[in-house]
Amino acid sequence: MQRTExxxxxxxxxxDPVTGEERRRLxxxxxxxxxxxxxxxxxxxxxxxxxxxxxxxxxxxVMLRDLGSKNGTYVHNLRITxxxxxxxxxxxxxxFRLLLEFGPAIQQQAQARQQAFTQAQxxxxxxxxxxxxxxxxxxTPRQIRVRxxxxxxxxxxxxxxxxxxxxxxHHDNTIQLPARKASRHHAVLTLEGEQIMLNDQGxxxxxxxxxxxxxxxxxxPTDTIDIxxxxxxxxxxxxxxxxxxxxSAAPSRTPGAxxxxxxxxxxxxxxxxxxxxxxxxxxxxxxxxxTGVLQPFIPPPVVxxxxxxxxxxxxxxxxxxxxxxxxxxxxxxxxAIGGGLGSFAWVDRLLIQGVRQNQIVVFGLDPKxxxxxxxxxxxxxxxxxxxxxxxxxxCPDNLWGWPSYALREIWHSLGRGQIGNxxxxxxxxxxxxxxxxxxxxxxxxxxxxxxxxxxxIGWGNIWRYGTARAIRKTDDxxxxxxxxxxxxxxxxxxxxxxxxYVHLAMGYPGIQFLSDLQEYxxxxxxxxxxxxxxxxxxxxxxxxxxxxxxxxxxGRGIVASRVIQRLAxxxxxNQRVGILHVMRTPLLAGHREGRVRRKTExxxxxxxxxxxxxxxxxxxxxxxxxxxxxxxxxLLNDWGGTTTASRKDWRRIMDTGLREGWFQQRFGSVKRxxxxxxxxxxxxxxxxxxxxxxxxLAADFIIDCTGLEAAIxxxxxxxxxxxxxxxxxxxxxxLGVTSDFEVLxxxxxxxxxxxxxxxxxxxxxxxVDSFLGLQYEAMRAVDDxxxxxxxxxxxxxxxxxxxxxxxxxxxxxx
Amino acid sequence: MTPTLxxxxxxxxxxxxxxxxxxxxxxxxxxxxxKTPLVxxxxxxxGYVFLFGLVWDAIYQNVLYSRWDRxxxxxxxxxxxxxxxxxxxLLIHYIGLxxxxxxxxPLSIFLIHYGSIWLSIFVVTQGPLRIALPRWRFRGGExx
Numbered sequence: 001m002q003r004t005e006x007x008x009x010x011x012x013x014x015x016d017p018v019t020g021e022e023r024r025r026l027x028x029x030x031x032x033x034x035x036x037x038x039x040x041x042x043x044x045x046x047x048x049x050x051x052x053x054x055x056x057x058x059x060x061x062v063m064l065r066d067l068g069s070k071n072g073t074y075v076h077n078l079r080i081t082x083x084x085x086x087x088x089x090x091x092x093x094x095x096f097r098l099l100l101e102f103g104p105a106i107q108q109q110a111q112a113r114q115q116a117f118t119q120a121q122x123x124x125x126x127x128x129x130x131x132x133x134x135x136x137x138x139x140t141p142r143q144i145r146v147r148x149x150x151x152x153x154x155x156x157x158x159x160x161x162x163x164x165x166x167x168x169x170h171h172d173n174t175i176q177l178p179a180r181k182a183s184r185h186h187a188v189l190t191l192e193g194e195q196i197m198l199n200d201q202g203x204x205x206x207x208x209x210x211x212x213x214x215x216x217x218x219x220x221p222t223d224t225i226d227i228x229x230x231x232x233x234x235x236x237x238x239x240x241x242x243x244x245x246x247x248s249a250a251p252s253r254t255p256g257a258x259x260x261x262x263x264x265x266x267x268x269x270x271x272x273x274x275x276x277x278x279x280x281x282x283x284x285x286x287x288x289x290x291t292g293v294l295q296p297f298i299p300p301p302v303v304x305x306x307x308x309x310x311x312x313x314x315x316x317x318x319x320x321x322x323x324x325x326x327x328x329x330x331x332x333x334x335x336a337i338g339g340g341l342g343s344f345a346w347v348d349r350l351l352i353q354g355v356r357q358n359q360i361v362v363f364g365l366d367p368k369x370x371x372x373x374x375x376x377x378x379x380x381x382x383x384x385x386x387x388x389x390x391x392x393x394x395c396p397d398n399l400w401g402w403p404s405y406a407l408r409e410i411w412h413s414l415g416r417g418q419i420g421n422x423x424x425x426x427x428x429x430x431x432x433x434x435x436x437x438x439x440x441x442x443x444x445x446x447x448x449x450x451x452x453x454x455x456x457i458g459w460g461n462i463w464r465y466g467t468a469r470a471i472r473k474t475d476d477x478x479x480x481x482x483x484x485x486x487x488x489x490x491x492x493x494x495x496x497x498x499x500x501y502v503h504l505a506m507g508y509p510g511i512q513f514l515s516d517l518q519e520y521x522x523x524x525x526x527x528x529x530x531x532x533x534x535x536x537x538x539x540x541x542x543x544x545x546x547x548x549x550x551x552x553x554x555g556r557g558i559v560a561s562r563v564i565q566r567l568a569x570x571x572x573x574n575q576r577v578g579i580l581h582v583m584r585t586p587l588l589a590g591h592r593e594g595r596v597r598r599k600t601e602x603x604x605x606x607x608x609x610x611x612x613x614x615x616x617x618x619x620x621x622x623x624x625x626x627x628x629x630x631x632x633x634x635l636l637n638d639w640g641g642t643t644t645a646s647r648k649d650w651r652r653i654m655d656t657g658l659r660e661g662w663f664q665q666r667f668g669s670v671k672r673x674x675x676x677x678x679x680x681x682x683x684x685x686x687x688x689x690x691x692x693x694x695x696x697l698a699a700d701f702i703i704d705c706t707g708l709e710a711a712i713x714x715x716x717x718x719x720x721x722x723x724x725x726x727x728x729x730x731x732x733x734x735l736g737v738t739s740d741f742e743v744l745x746x747x748x749x750x751x752x753x754x755x756x757x758x759x760x761x762x763x764x765x766x767x768v769d770s771f772l773g774l775q776y777e778a779m780r781a782v783d784d785x786x787x788x789x790x791x792x793x794x795x796x797x798x799x800x801x802x803x804x805x806x807x808x809x810x811x812x813x814x
Numbered sequence: 815m816t817p818t819l820x821x822x823x824x825x826x827x828x829x830x831x832x833x834x835x836x837x838x839x840x841x842x843x844x845x846x847x848x849k850t851p852l853v854x855x856x857x858x859x860x861g862y863v864f865l866f867g868l869v870w871d872a873i874y875q876n877v878l879y880s881r882w883d884r885x886x887x888x889x890x891x892x893x894x895x896x897x898x899x900x901x902x903x904l905l906i907h908y909i910g911l912x913x914x915x916x917x918x919x920p921l922s923i924f925l926i927h928y929g930s931i932w933l934s935i936f937v938v939t940q941g942p943l944r945i946a947l948p949r950w951r952f953r954g955g956e957x958x
Contacts, residue, residue, distance in 0.1 A: 393951075400944045400945050401941070401944055402945060403941065404941065429888065430888050430889065431887075431888075431889055432887060432888070433887060434889050435889060596879075596880060596881065596882045607882070607883070608883070612882055612883045613816050613883035613885040614883060614885055614954075616816065616952070617951050617954055618816025618818060618884055618885065618954045619816070619878070619884050619954065621816075621954070622818060622954065776952050779948070779949065779952065796948055801945060801946060801948050802946055805945045
């Protein structure tokens, strides 16, 4: 018989410091916390003692007690030995910030679970989302969205149309401008890749972009085009349906009225379903399978039972079944799935090491290998002229890393007579990071160099537009991949491809929101005032430019720094902009490992790159590779986390803002977010201590800059592969790989599957998703294939390496 | 650079042997007026710099571990070059090392000899070495 004594349950919520994935645990008190495996909650970091702290029930209170830990247990930034906690309190153990809940709702939940609940399990907050396998939404070709204002009347217009978008006085233009100063055919907007191009058609009075008269110019969404007194802005838009030239012509709006926010360009869902379904899953922003564009909601799946075909239900597919299948089958030796930076690094190396173009196939959604990366950079406020957080000799276009981007910039600056910049960069690479800030390359220089390399190796000949849906082993030591393409008639074409060596590099499966913001978005369907930094959110900056307002920036790290920089730029033009920077906890001392401590500034840890530099190729790389799973988890937690770079301009913005009051930092966990009657968003910030009241903070917009990654199960192909072959996950829940990045459990006779990028974080290598890291992963994977005597592939020894470098230098095909 | 101790030693050994050997031979030929017997002092100096360097490398590695990034900035490489050269010259000049009589080694010759070895190694390790050894930078300077 069970005793009727009250058992109190508590739920703790915290984040993995590296992947940002949220973890929860519901367990009866007492709950012990520490690094050792016998604790109720094991917290894997050097900064956590083996037996660190305990939560227990004593005299009607929930008590947190430190067990004599080395680095201490903190509540509201005070080191404690014993302290009663209340519902919603947070406390800090090493790099982990834990939220405590034990209210009636938790007790009910615990009771409901008790039966199935022999031992409390970790729950992952990110549950995989149903992914659209429906073929009915086709978002190609891309369109252009143009908004314009008649300065004379104040009327505004908004259209989305397929390019070319012609502008002029004549009625046959897409946009007719009723002004005498406009020429009959004044200008035209076209799409070149992802970019909008504006061409003046020899107009009498000229076309102006940001005040400068142009003949031809790239148009960014923030640019203002002036034609005969009309102000126009243009941005690329995904067409919601094929063939529709005019999608919407919004009613006019007068400036000065209630601040209306332009609709976001991410496709909003159709009318919400009548009874709004309860949010069963905590969803994320996922990349659309069809277009690769981040979407706030994925439409419900349209299940196509016929694809992948029925024989994919078996783990090993006999070749004869493929031959009899009505679905077209093609063959290749090397198959890269992803088509982004990871695929590019692998393919570049294969070609340099002797494989021919016709032996390789690449699937992707963007013809440019840096397409998605560039888009995410752009949305997170790194336009082409800004610098990336990447090292000078991490060159995706050159596997030797020489000449580095700094050398090339010095060379080009000298060529253009910009002696000042040449000297500055030289001094920077010489003195970094001791005497100067670390050199980082300009985004557009990297992208242009990659385009050049893509042309050199013939990337266009091996890249195919396609989405891989599932992978199976075949009975002849190869793999078959089911994939879909969209043909010129915009029909979905289902196909199979057989390959001996497969490389998986599909990038981040998605981006997760902070749970309170996700809850708000699902409840209110307001995707305009609460956004993620990686979404297109330029409407916020445009709105602020015109009307001013307060923006709440959530989270610390490099993305927050960029967004704050952008907001400060807007503020320089409209003084009515305020920034509220909200973080869970203040941070005064950085992370410690061995005898070194990471520096901090404005409550953010500083590090030139995402990881300590020796993780790419030094003592820390060796250490991680030699460590076991448990040790790797601990090392990654200590080296990673959210950090930002030390930059003078960012420091100045924050110092000035703090002094003048337009930039403020607040700490605490947000309990709830609500939409106010005045149209603003209010966040309930938990008070630091029990004596204080919780506080409502008002803002016009909230930008989530935490950059949390979604679990890899959001990717259909990976999830299916893990389930079918019962693959082992690493401690971060990602794909388990060998030191050569071979996916454990996927080898098939001579066939091999290698993986790279975010999906292997938690394995033998820390900077898996960096430029240089992807090149390292490609090097290990290809060297592994060389050892297997893969056809056409040769070892990259010194002679071949020198010869190939010379071909690179001359721009000749490898 | 983010070297390991073994990487430092290997890189030092091979670059001293190849670049140091060639430069020392040239200096030696010039000093002996292109006649036999060759003046062997440059080779002795090279040997001493190399041997002391093995110890220096262990010290540098200790410094490296006190940096969060566990890296070796360019400026440190420059300072290390000055310190190493100064030590060897002072030892030869004031204490004397077997095989390298200070009379046979005026400061100007030492500076040219040591300076060109150091500069060539500095330039090569800053980049071009990676062209011949594409895995070198990922292995913390280890050659094999």
